[in-house]
Amino acid sequence: MKSRTDIAALRKNYALHALNEADVNPDPIQQFATWFQEALDAQITEPNAMTLATANASGRPVARTVLLKDFDNEGFVFYTNYESRKAADLKVNPQACLLFTWLDLERQVCIEGTVQKVAESESLAYFQSRPKGSQIGAWASPQSRVIPSREILEKNMEQLTAQYAEVDVLPLPEHWGGFRVSPQRIEFWQGRSSRLHDRIVYTREGQAWTIERLAP
Numbered sequence: 001m002k003s004r005t006d007i008a009a010l011r012k013n014y015a016l017h018a019l020n021e022a023d024v025n026p027d028p029i030q031q032f033a034t035w036f037q038e039a040l041d042a043q044i045t046e047p048n049a050m051t052l053a054t055a056n057a058s059g060r061p062v063a064r065t066v067l068l069k070d071f072d073n074e075g076f077v078f079y080t081n082y083e084s085r086k087a088a089d090l091k092v093n094p095q096a097c098l099l100f101t102w103l104d105l106e107r108q109v110c111i112e113g114t115v116q117k118v119a120e121s122e123s124l125a126y127f128q129s130r131p132k133g134s135q136i137g138a139w140a141s142p143q144s145r146v147i148p149s150r151e152i153l154e155k156n157m158e159q160l161t162a163q164y165a166e167v168d169v170l171p172l173p174e175h176w177g178g179f180r181v182s183p184q185r186i187e188f189w190q191g192r193s194s195r196l197h198d199r200i201v202y203t204r205e206g207q208a209w210t211i212e213r214l215a216p
Contacts, residue, residue: 014106014191019198021213028186028202028209029073032109035188036071039102051099052078054089062089068098069126075182076111077118079126081143083175088144090115096181106191113183123177128169135170136160187214 025031039047048068055061064086070077076098080086090096098111117123127135140156147153164170183204190198199214 013193014197015193016106017190018192019188019190019200021200021211024188024200024211026209026211028183028188029071031188031202032071032186035102035105035107035109039100039105039107042102042104044102044104047100047102049100050076050078051101052086053097053099054086055093055095056089057092062086068100069178075113075180077122077178077180079123079176079178081138081141081173081176082117083145084143086144087179090179096179098181108187108189110187110189111181111183112185113181115179115181118178118180120172120177124172126178127172127176132164132168132170136164138176139170139173192216 025034036047046067049065050068051063052066053061053063062085066078066080066086068076069079094115096113096115098109100107100109100111102108127138130138136157139160140153160170185201185203187199187201192198195216197216199216201212201214202209203212
C-alpha cells in the first residue's frame with residue numbers, strides 16, 4: 001500500500017519580498033492596486049479570483065471562490081445570481097470577507113466590509129459586456145437550487161440559445177447583478193522566513209485609515 005504523504009511535514013520558506021509600514025501607500029485601495037498589478041505582471045492564474053465568505057442569519061459561515069470585476073474607492077465588486085445562497089446570506093447579514101491568495105508572490109490580501117447591491121445600470125453594463133454564452137448561462141442556471149440532472153441545464157441553454165439566436169446581447173435577468181463590498185478593514189500579508197510574516201492592516205476610521213503592524 002502506498003504510504004500517505006506526511007501533510008504535517010509540508011512546508012515552504014517564504015523569502016521573496018518584505019512589507020514595511022514606511023513603504024506602503026497610505027491609501028489601502030492604492031496599495032491593493034499596486035499588488036494587483038504585480039499579480040497581473042507575474043501572470044498568476046486568475047489573479048482576480050477571491051474567496052468570498054458570508055454568514056447566514058444564524059451565523060453559519062460558508063465560503064466560495066468568485067471573481068473580482070471592479071474596484072475603486074467605493075469598494076470591490078463581484079456579480080452573481082441574486083437568488084443564490086451567497087445572496088440569501090447577504091440579504092440577512094450584509095457583511096462579507098474577501099481573500100485574495102497569490103501564492104506565487106507569497107501574498108494574501110484580506111478585506112472585510114459591508115455589502116450592498118450595485119446600481120442596476122452598472123449590472124446591465126457589465127452583463128451585456130460578457131460573452132453571449134455567459135449571458136445565456138446566467139439565464140439558464142437557477143444557481144444554488146437542487147436540480148435533477150445536468151441535462152436540465154443543457155436543455156435550458158439550448159432553448160435560450162435558439163430564442164436569442166438573432167441578438168448579440170440579452171436583457172438583464174431580474175435575478176442577477178452585482179454586489180459591492182465597502183471595506184472597513186484590509187490586511188496585507190507578505191510571507192517571510194521562519195514564519196515571521198509581515199502583516200500590515202488598514203482600519204477605517206470615518207473617512208481616514210489607520211495603519212498598524214500585526215504579529216504573525
